[in-house]
Amino acid sequence: MTDSGxxxxxxxxxxxxxxxxxxxxxxxxxxxxxxxxxxxxRSQTKLEATRSALGTRAADWAxxxxxxxxxxxxxELASRTRVVATTVGPYAKYGAELVTACVAAGTDYxxxxxxxxxxxxxxxxxxxxxxxxxxxxxxxxxxxxxxxDLGVHVLHQRVQAxxxxxxxxxxxxxxxxxxxxxxxxxxxxTQIDESRKDRALRRLAAxxxxxxxxxxxxxxxxxxxxxxxxxxxxxxxQVHGWKAPFVMGSYNTRIVRRTNALRDFAYGRTFKYRExxxxxxxxxxxxxxxxxxxxxGGLVLGLSLPxxxxxxxxxxxxxxxxxxxxxxxxxxxxxxIYTTTTTGARYASRVKAQGDPGYRATAVLLGESAxxxxxxxxxxPDEAGVLTPATAFGDILADRLRGxxxxxxxxxx
Numbered sequence: 001m002t003d004s005g006x007x008x009x010x011x012x013x014x015x016x017x018x019x020x021x022x023x024x025x026x027x028x029x030x031x032x033x034x035x036x037x038x039x040x041x042r043s044q045t046k047l048e049a050t051r052s053a054l055g056t057r058a059a060d061w062a063x064x065x066x067x068x069x070x071x072x073x074x075x076e077l078a079s080r081t082r083v084v085a086t087t088v089g090p091y092a093k094y095g096a097e098l099v100t101a102c103v104a105a106g107t108d109y110x111x112x113x114x115x116x117x118x119x120x121x122x123x124x125x126x127x128x129x130x131x132x133x134x135x136x137x138x139x140x141x142x143x144x145x146x147x148x149d150l151g152v153h154v155l156h157q158r159v160q161a162x163x164x165x166x167x168x169x170x171x172x173x174x175x176x177x178x179x180x181x182x183x184x185x186x187x188x189x190t191q192i193d194e195s196r197k198d199r200a201l202r203r204l205a206a207x208x209x210x211x212x213x214x215x216x217x218x219x220x221x222x223x224x225x226x227x228x229x230x231x232x233x234x235x236x237x238q239v240h241g242w243k244a245p246f247v248m249g250s251y252n253t254r255i256v257r258r259t260n261a262l263r264d265f266a267y268g269r270t271f272k273y274r275e276x277x278x279x280x281x282x283x284x285x286x287x288x289x290x291x292x293x294x295x296x297g298g299l300v301l302g303l304s305l306p307x308x309x310x311x312x313x314x315x316x317x318x319x320x321x322x323x324x325x326x327x328x329x330x331x332x333x334x335x336x337i338y339t340t341t342t343t344g345a346r347y348a349s350r351v352k353a354q355g356d357p358g359y360r361a362t363a364v365l366l367g368e369s370a371x372x373x374x375x376x377x378x379x380x381p382d383e384a385g386v387l388t389p390a391t392a393f394g395d396i397l398a399d400r401l402r403g404x405x406x407x408x409x410x411x412x413x
Contacts, residue, residue: 008036008081009374011064013098014088015039016046018322019112019142021053022363023087028054030367030404035374038062040077068094071101078105085141085370086111090190092118096125099137103129108136108373112366114144114251116205117194123211123386131385138392140255141369142362146389147335147351148172148252148275149259150398150408153390155337155349156267158410165342166268171235173338174246174277178323178331178356189313192304211258218261219269226250227297229289230276236338236346238413241281244292249275259388268342322359331356338413349410353401361406368400369393376400 012027014020020041027037039047039061047063054061064080066073068088078084078101088094091113102109103126113119119139130137140146156167195202204210208224226249232239246252253273260267279288302308323331334352341347355361369389372380376396383391398408 006080006082008038008062010035010083010085010370011038011040011062011077011081013040013066013077013084013086016041016043016050017087019359019362020087021050022359023085023367024050024054024058026363026367027370028058031371032375035371036062038064038081040064040066042067068097071097074098074101075105078102078107081107083108083110083370083373085109085366087366089113089115090118091115092121092190092194096121099126103133103135103137106133106135108138108377110138110141110366110369110373112142112144112362113139114248115190116210116251116254117201119211119386120204123213127213127386134384136373136380136384136392137386138369138373138389139386140251141366141389143333143357143365144248145252145255146365146369146397146401147333148337149255149388149390150393150401151335151337151349151351152256152259152267152273153394154398154408154410155339155347157395158349158412159339159341159345159347162345162412164345164347164412167271167339168268168342170267170271170273170337170339171230172246172249172252172273172275173232173235173239173243173336174275174333175336176277176331176333176357178327178333178358188299189309196304208253209257209261211254212261213258214261218257219265221270221272224253224272224274226253226274227293228274228276229286229293230274231286232281235276236348236413238348239338241278241285242289243276243285244279244289245296246275246277247296255388256390259390262383262388262391270342323356328356328360331360333357333361346413347410348413350407352407353405364404364406365401368404369397372397372400 012024015024041047051058064077066077074097092115099122195205209215209218212218227245230243232241256273279285332354337349339347353361372393380396381394401408
């Protein structure tokens with residue numbers, strides 16, 4: 001479990017932030033004895049207060065000071081630990097130096113990013129070196145994008161076990177309840193700002209294959225839109241009501257497509273993937289779905305224009321803010337993924353958890369991802385580089401999440 005060449009097994013970077021504290025609390029309650037954990041950030045006083053609030057199991061956790069812009073401090077942090085789990089976003093602003101430090105030090109890394117341009121830059125800058133160094137850089141290990149990526153992973157496994165062909169048209173239907181994440185909103189702001197600087201970046205962000213390892217090898221499957229209003233009957237006979245665009249679908253779909261490409265298109269050369277969310281099954285569901293699509297489009301447009309952005313910045317949640325304990329406890333998510341195979345068979349998978357998706361449930365997802373690297377590294381898929389959750393963790397993470405109370409299942413319809 002431990003590596004005598006490193007002082008620590010796991011460092012939580014951003015431990016004093018809202019999600020960082022949730023992650024630290026989860027690990028203080030659930031991590032096995034003997035794991036050497038450190039809390040990292042820029043304030044000694046705040047880090048000590050966070051550690052004190054975690055109770056006796058965290059009393060001897062190390063304190064590590066490092067600013068996100070201090071390359072020397074981040075290099076020292078990375079050299080002291082086997083794994084870094086970071087909650088400090090937006091990652092385009094605060095994450096690049098830490099990834100660089102981890103790759104150079106041979107330290108595995110997990111984060112919560114949902115930023116296409118940041119991940120693309122990470123792939124271009126670090127994939128080859130991380131692969132050569134045997135390092136796993138695993139982005140998007142929270143609600144974005146573990147339920148999507150792992151859900152398709154187990155769906156494919158079930159289809160393969162039944163010798164039922166390859167995946168073709170595949171749709172995730174999200175149901176969820178919880179608070180709005182200030183960090184997610186800030187990530188959206190950052191990506192909009194980055195895209196406005198350069199037309200090439202706007203085209204890259206809009207491409208369905210923006211995270212592909214090699215765009216030239218991707219199949220030509222025609223237009224794949226992220227903003228779709230879909231009749232449930234067109235997804236599967238069991239699905240009722242019209243479905244709205246899912247707010248994180250434009251990001252999650254690119255992670256899932258990257259997984260397919262990294263696996264040499266194991267899901268299939270005609271695999272098409274989209275994500276929507278439920279707005280109820282009443283006769284008005286089509287109206288509601290269209291309204292959600294208009295709101296999402298209006299939000300992006302509003303954040304792109306200075307006058308409306310000024311207003312929205314004062315209404316929308318700020319980074320570091322989060323929902324109440326009650327909202328976190330009562331929140332949930334259920335992600336149902338439906339597919340038709342090349343043999344005409346229909347299958348579905350489900351990833352479901354209790355707890356606010358962007359906060360309490362995300363702490364479980366990120367915590368178990370980090371523990372997979374700490375405790376199960378020798379059992380993980382033989383992969384290195386800038387990876388997706390499914391390619392980095394596969395069945396190991398699925399089993400860990402089941403043990404933590406998360407449903408991860410697949411079935412034939």
